[in-house]
Amino acid sequence: MDSTYVSPVAGKLEVGTDVMCGITGFITAGNHFTSVEMERFLIAMSNAIVHRGPDHGGSWSDVESGVWLSHQRLAIVDLSSSGHQPMQSPSGRYMISFNGEIYNHLLLRQMLKTARQSTSWRGHSDTETLLVSFDTWGIKKTVAKLIGMFAFAVWDRQNKVLTLGRDRLGEKPLYYGWQGQGNAAVFLFGSELKALRKHPTFESNINRGAINLQLRHNYIPAPYSIYKGIAKLLPGTLLTVSLQQREPKIWTYWSGMQVARSGVANPIVDTDDQAIDKLENLLKDAVCKQMMADVPLGAFLSGGVDSSLIVALMQAQSTRPVNTFPSGFN
Secondary structure, eight states, rough: OOOOEEEEEEEEEEEEOOOOEEEEEEEEEOOOHHHHHHHHHHHHHHHTGGGGBBBBBEEETTTTEEEEEEEEEOOOOSSSSGSSSSSOTTTTTTTEEEEEETTHHHHHHHHHHHHSSOOOSOOOOHHHHHHHHHHHHOOOHHHHHHOOOEEEEEEEETEEEEEEEEEETSOOOOOEEEESSSSEEEEEEESHHHTTTTTTTTOOOOOOOHHHHHHHSSSOOOTTOBTOOEEOOOTTEEEOOOOOSOOOEEEOOOOOOHHHHHHSSSSOOOOOHHHHHHHHHHHHHHHHHHHHHHHOOEEEESHHHHHHHHHHHHHTSSSSEEEEEOOOOO
């Protein structure tokens, strides 16, 4: 993706591709560590990805239920404390740690006006919109309505279930897996492997099959990772796991393959001019949604047609000059 956000942090400008927050945490049934030790582990995991979100760090835990969540925030929408995470839904049922941006969250708020008798909003963050949607429609139905890039971990306090979710194309990373044995086992998750490595139960056993994939493809494709027992959540999927049901269950809520097959089965019947107009309107709408921010934003120039087109569409919808950033390497 070519767009970038520029956030003022500690008196300077930090430039980061996409919206980069960080999430991590774990669930465990064991009492082999004290709650003080658990909190220390969580802080270490969160500190390992502080570069993903230097604006605010927060954590939440339910010791009795065995769940621990943490969040590192890069503030883009709603810079106030109303956007801090982990965040609880109005009903108190859901607690979330969320990374990304929901581009259609204002439309979702309009839909929620019809679906709910009343909603008292604390702020204007898309994370809060997501939680109210969970309260109203449930997690699965809400995710099907989302337009955005995201990875999240949400704890259902009523059913004692952890749900992990990833956006349709997998722009936001999310790793997960059980480590340890028996009652001492811990289900770890996080935006980066370095967060998982900070928990003392992490075993660091190399997946030799993943090395073969790296050598063959020059990367390790999802759902595999370099470590045994640790996987990448596939794009367009939801995962649920609990201490009562330790085997993760995965649902696909969106499939690029199905979209491609549908396109082949239903070819475009428009004229060239009609198709061009529809494509232009679609691109304008996509760029407009991604310009939603409470901080200055701009775009990287890659030297290709795609970044030039994005900047042109940004400028057409902006009253101020668009900031652009080229980069080069020796």
